[in-house]
Amino acid sequence: MKTMKAVGFDAGLPISSPNSLRDLELPVPEATGFDLLVEVRAVSVNPVDTKVRAGSPSLETPRVIGYDAVGTVVAVGPDVTRFAVGDKVYYAGSIGRSGTNAQYHLVRENIVGHKPQSLSDAAAAALPLTAITAWEALFDKLKLAPSDSGTLLVIGAAGGVGSLIIQLAKALTDLKVIAVASRPESSEWVQFMGADEVVPRDFASDVKRLAPNGVDYVFTSFTPANLEAIADVIKPRGQVVSIDQSGGSIDALKSKSITWHWELMFTRPLFEPHDYYQHQLLNEFSGMIDAGRIRSTLTTHIEPINAEGLRRAHELLESSTITGKVVLSNWPS
Template sequence: MKTTAIGYSENLPAAHPEALLSREVPVPEPGPRDLLVEVEAVSVNPVDVKLRAGAPADGFRVLGFDAAGTVRAVGAEATLFAPGDEVFYAGSIGRPGTNQRLHLVDERIVGRKPTALSFADAAALPLTAITAWEALFDRLRLEEDSAGTLLVIGATGGVGSVMLQLAEALLPDVAVIATASDDARAARMRELGAEHVVNHREDLVAQVLEIAPEGVDRLFTAHSEGQIERYAEIVRPFGHVVAIDDGPRDVSPLKGRSISWHWELMFTRPLLETPDMIEQHRLLDAVADLVDRGRIRSTAATVLGPISPAALREAHELVERGRTVGKVVVHGWEEAIDSARESTDIY
């Protein structure tokens, strides 16, 4: 039995007609704790773009991490889900990606799809929600009764947009400062929960210290390269920085203030199968609950379709430009859309 998969066989620019290709591949057999998911929607993240542009294809590599879909089969030891359940997840960098009709994923990194969201809107959330949650609660060790200040640099990005919402919902006493480059983006950051917004294109240090004269307690950054000297000025002594980009190799300017540096990579748990791997399942279920209670909204901004090499190439181009506010999602398979059209014509 075969299924459709979309991937790359060589590193080409996103606009190249063969940058992403469709192939028929064998339907994978679930391992003991795997789910076989029929994928309904995916989103494209910077990691997809980075891999397509430079990672070895090893013949043919299927990309994709974020996904929402329906469970079709489960492994012999799977207990968290059953066939027919609707789920969302961010996959693992160590396994074939979600850009395929039928996809295998370990149930311990899968959450129930929020009932309030479509598959397309749900597919925008997992990778960014996991990253934001782990950065706040695992790396920075924030708790419900935490106080102080949090500066979110890169707040208009996918992770930052979810982080603001999580802080608003779960950290009522933490004052959040977000960065944005213009008034429209600043207004959106306030809608998502930021108490203060500063313009990162102007004097960031002066703006932040005007709000927090002693320095901020915690700083999240999606863009840390070349910024360490600034961070050493705006983070208070004994404060904390968490970064999700490849970042600098020298953080010594932070030493004089005993500022702690943390890395956050949401693939660590699934890639290494850590003993607490199931925490990603639990946090995704918690995010789904927050969505269904109206505390978190989807960050889907651009929805393309159907899922095809052409649509995914367009999504890669949009993400590469770096000007999107919100996530780029690709939804539906061509056969399903054609079938729906035929049904509509009949009636």
């Protein structure tokens, strides 16, 4: 039986514990049905990785997580029609399946895109989950169109999703983007991403100065601490899209008849296994990357992919001081 390297855990331990993530040796899976077997070359780490790991109960067998990958297709199931052995791909996987922190990974073809040709494996691995999330938030939930104007407030702007919310809004709409960023390096990063204005974490007074009539749209990845401020600065009949838990009642928004959207990019993979929307989206996103309209959000690159490197990556995310994305590439020989 052929085996592969992987990284997993069997209990929700603090990341400071050497057993919070462990190097594993597992069987190489077999591609069946609509699955691609991908030889993984690079992965990135997202907040969902740290939350799933830290919140896990004790397990009888180790669990492998990871929700971004770049690699090469090495085998295809008999029902696959859109990919062939040798294709370079990138994708975000599904929270309902074993993850990408493994040398070989199974993923359904309907959520996989062709990797941007202009990017390295590491630079491309920074993008899939956050690109899908940002795209669905702006264009599925808020229903934005190229001619749309007004003001978008981005809370959590320096993170992986926020960085792409800014870029997509500036590339594909006429919106003015106000980014929330508190540290000097975060402020510099969101301006590099294209934000028109930057405001500090306690943003209400600054936003009301920049948008006296209120903002039209709010994207938030730090909702609980900001509900009152969002209600204060948003226009009547405005729209909010959130990617985290509200942490409390959103009744403060009722008097303004605010529309509230939840965005979870795993909804399609979990509930619509034959939907090819994310496949098409990632291919379109690759085109935008290769045309120079969108840039990678890679900021921290770690080698190789192993338990030590992933523990470092999780620690960086849990510190809440990282801008952009943390990526790992190349398995140890």
